[in-house]
Amino acid sequence: MKAIVTVIGKDRVGIIAEVCALLAKNDVNVLDISQTILKGYFTMVMMVDTSGCKMAFSELSKLLQEEGEHTGLSVRIQREDIFEAMHRI
């Protein structure tokens, strides 16, 4: 299943490495990354494939959120369908 991971937070060294390591550990494959600094905030959008992940989607979502909070980041994962519905006819 394809999903979108968004990471927003104060910029510092190692954010991409941390998030990617966490995803890799849970067998989530990264398909595309787009990253920038927006109004002083680190903002990253990733397209991922979760079909190899053994966890339920809701657990993965909770894990990313909690791990993000530990390091001061807002990390969320959402199924891509929601963006498809909202932005494509």
Next chain:
Amino acid sequence: MFKRDEILQTIEMIDQQHLDIRTITMGISLQDCARESAENCCNKIYDKITRCAEKLVKTGEDIESEFGIPIVNKRIAVTPIAKVAASSDTEDYTMFAETLDRAAKEVGVNFIGGFSALVHKGFTLGDIRLINSIPTALAATERVCSSVGVATTRAGINMDAVRLMGRQIVEAARLTADNGGMACAKLVVFSNPVEDNPFMAGAYHGEGEPECVINVGVSGPGVVHHALKAVRGESFDVVAETIKKTAFRITRMGQLVAREASQRLGVPFGIVDLSLAPTPAVGDSVAEILEELGLESVGTHGTTAALAMLNDAVKKGGVMASGHVGGLSGAFIPVSEDANMIAAAERGDLNLDKLEAMTCVCSVGLDMIAVPGDTPAETISAIIADEAAIGMINNKTTAVRIIPAPGKKVGDTVHFGGLLGSAPVMPVHDKSSAAFIARGGRIPAPLHSLRN
């Protein structure tokens, strides 16, 4: 791949502009639960609801977490109990309400609608028993919502029912006096009620509906408000277009959730209700949109025109985004549930007369309005009659959800808490309508030609 801006825009809508799915409502037919023994009937009702809706809340929560969109309420609407209970050997229908309440608590939904009767042309035995039981039933339960249809465009207005409902509302307030008259917040009187409305307190599962169905109500006044900030000072052509585009996006989200919920529950998808439903949270207000359009306060001159445009643009934008549109579909103006309406009412900028005018052009009616506790039942009946007449003549749904707050007077505030918010007590006209209401009978159905 989506553009980064698109993804961030969606997240901002959810995080900062209160975008959410307001409700997933499961409609359940109870027609096969009728039994001669009231106790057996209640058992059947309990079993059927808990069986059909067993996974409703869990499914809603799963969708919430996978899509990252809050689904605020999971609810149930059932066949009007007056029909189901009519063949049972009891006159007091409170036990049916208690059964619904128990079933709602068991499956974890916060409201269950359908303690209802449709009496626009007259009362059956079941209808009159149900209406007589409404005050005690609502006082004895927590999550049950009740509605009574007293008028339709085709049948006219049942003024006997209007008179009776005025009394029942006063009685319901009296029985829940220590709770601000809370029972009245769960009671709606309708003209032209709809069968597939997912919103409370007026939801019930109508006669033309299937065995079980999923209806979804969307929200998002904050998102519309935010979009309109970007077009300040522009003409109404631009404003209408902006609202349409925003409503389209909001509704597509509703459609997605409805389809997903329907698939997972194995229950057919009914409709998406294209509504702008406010909550008491700051930034989640319909009145704020009207004020953004250039009105110093909601309630001032221009409010009706602004609301008419908003309501129409929401429907135009939303209708293309969903396969099936239904329910009440329009902007809601519940006073106690909208921060800017509360403020306007407290300032005296918004009164009942203006609200009545506003209900001519939007969904759904005089909603969540607190009036002084000593308001006569006949005055409440007359308010219902006025609203029913607007619905009847204009071929639209109108409703009255009014709370004669016990012991309160104009200037006081009644707190209901949660989504129901808090209502400033608003003045009513002090001249009597008693002789008008005492007449009873029916106001005949209106003519449909010579329209002016």
